[in-house]
Amino acid sequence: MKFENTLGFAQKLDGQDPLRNYRNQFYFPKVDGKEVIYFTGNSLGLQPKRAQKFVDEVMTDWKELAVEGHFHSDKPWWDYHERLAAPLAKVVGAKTEEVSVMNTLTVNLHLLMVTFYRPTAKRYKIICEEKAFPSDQYMLQSQVRNHGLDPDDALVEVKKREGENFWRTEDVLQKINEVGDELALVLIGGVNYYNGQVFDMETITQAGKAVGANVGWDLAHGAGNIELKLHDWDADFAAWCSYKYMNSGPGNASGVFIHERHLNKKDIPRLEGWWGTKKETRFLMKPEFEPMANADAWQLSNPPVLSLAPYLASLEMFEEVGMEALIEKRDRIVGYLEFVLHEIDKETDKATFEIITPKDRGTQLSVFLHGQGKSLFDYLMKNGVITDWREPNVIRLAPAPFYCSYEDMYRFGQILKKGIQTV
Template identity: 55%
Template sequence: MMFENTLAFARKLDAEDPLKNYREQFYIPQQNGKEVIYFCGNSLGLQPKSVRKLVEEELEKWQNLAVEGHFTGDNPWFTYHKQFKEPVARLVGALPHEVIVMNNLTTNLHLMLVSFYQPSGKRIKIITEKGAFPSDQYALESQVRYHGHNPDEVIIELAPREGECTLRTEDIISTIEQHSQELALVMMGGLNYYTGQVFDMQAITDAGHKAGAYVGFDLAHAAGNIMLDLHAWQVDFAVWCTYKYLNSSPGGVAGAFIHEKHAANTQLPRFAGWWGHREEERFQMKKGFIPIYGADGWQLANAPILLMAAHKAALAIFDEVGMEAVSRKSKKLTGYLEYMLKSNPVMEKRIQIITPENPAERGSQLSLLVKEGGKQLFEAISAAGVIADWREPNAIRVAPAPLYNSFEEVFRFHEILSGHLR
């Protein structure tokens, strides 16, 4: 659509926005008695107002029922995790038995790597993107060392072409093909945290499988942000946190996906836990682990109920809105932000948008590469009431979230930013 650089136009977009009322379901931080412009949902989402009630319900149950809360009352703790199956499956494009809410992201990533990184013979190499989030880098490095190999020799890092900031799909595919005889795993972020680039996960998965490798993704910055179709894409595994776009509390519980083609494969290596054992025999306390069918078979322990209650509140909003509606507004909101930045000639001299222009290759984030004085600029807009995210060495990540951010906030952000670039 055709955008305009006026406050009246931004307010017109807000008036027409079908999701505008969802902002009222979140607490907006304040600075000097005024609501901030919170463009940091890609780092920590805002608190839904419904969280307190659901957490307090579980606190009361603990207070009044103690251990009996595992088996009595509404949503007994023993089966609490099961209520997330359907909504999480809709969120990431999966079947209910392919998803599980458990642990934290890096724990889940290690659990997946135990199963899906099995170097053997010449097939020992891993392909990932250069500059992946540290959680991914450290997990891959330590798993490679655990198997007795040198990460510098085993991990192949995909880097953009000289003079470019993002990866080309054809370069990813050609690298997979080049190493097809020695490749064990392709493991990348579904969306690069620094540049905001969304990778073509289906094409990467197809190429990885053709090469004889497993394929998995870290969806920390993708879940709740972009449309996902993990089952149809035939992805082997995926992991994600829930505290960014999913607004499910700081350090909240995480999620995992294991494709159903692996659901009954008891020969896959895994680190087993009591809660992943066959449910009907769990309290018989027998030796000999027998995994539950599907993603549940990767569980280690019973659910962290208070964190799960917070996730329940946040997930209910997403399930009511639907990812298609979230994605539609995301494209419009981010597109308006891009238009505003590019319409300013001063901006172009100081800032480069390194996130892809193609809406299909990005979510609710633009990464702004500041050519000089980046940290000072970030501190100045922070003092003016903008909460964004600084990432070394010189990027400001700006993430307007569809559920609680407005087009007027985009307009105001541009005013503040341009005021410090004159």
């Protein structure tokens, strides 16, 4: 499609958008009485209007039933989390039994490392990407130290090439083969938080498995954003947060994937708790742990129902729309945003935009601002564009397809142009 940087063209695209009515199903912050242009769904998705109803249901059941809500509410609390598994499995390309919801992301990564990072004297190294998200770095370092190992020796980072802003798949594969039979685990962020790059997860997973390592993925920026086929790719495990592209609310519960070959094993190493034991015997208070036959065996405690309620509300929308439709709009709206950026760049002489996100991308474009500092970011924020700043000079733009419009992209370009001319 040949794009045009005009209001009329943007409105035409919106008129053709089959998802356009979903915009009205979210609450937008306002600046000077006008809805903002919201580009930070990669940090915190907007609140779905239907989330309040799901939370109110739980609050009403708590008020009217108290403890009996565990078993006698319309959506009983004791198995509330099970309602999320089937729709989540479709989002991440898994079987329903391979998915569970519990805790938060880094907590879950730590729990999964207990199972999937079992270093030996020979095989103890972990491959990750250079400058992974800080929480992943801290988690990996502490896990390695907990095994009495030196992070400087055990952690192997795959670096970007000099002068490049992205990782090359061949460099990841080379590093996997180089570490070889010393490699215990590959754990990489499937979508990089800084530059928005989508890693070739299928190829990297196959390479890691070929040398005898376990392979896991941090999908904080992947779930609800890109096509995932975790079961078919043969990943051992994955975890993701739910508050970014999945719109479940700040700091909300994390999802996990554990491949079916690891399920229904009583002797597999893991940390265990009451809610991971069989439902049929859970309330017999038996001293012996009898694991659930699915990913719920990794649960420790009863589900945080008030947190899961807005997650379930959001997943209802994912069920209605489907990932295929979301990805189709994502590609078009990100492509239009990229076009608008280049057009504005041509029209100004004070700045040059360098889009550091490669073509292997999801919803996010990371834009390096040559010749402009944080004053431009501040101008955008004051003028109703909610975006994200990352040092040294990058703004991250994530037009989430559920609620961002093509007119947003055009309006952003005009505000950006004025900002460049003003600051």
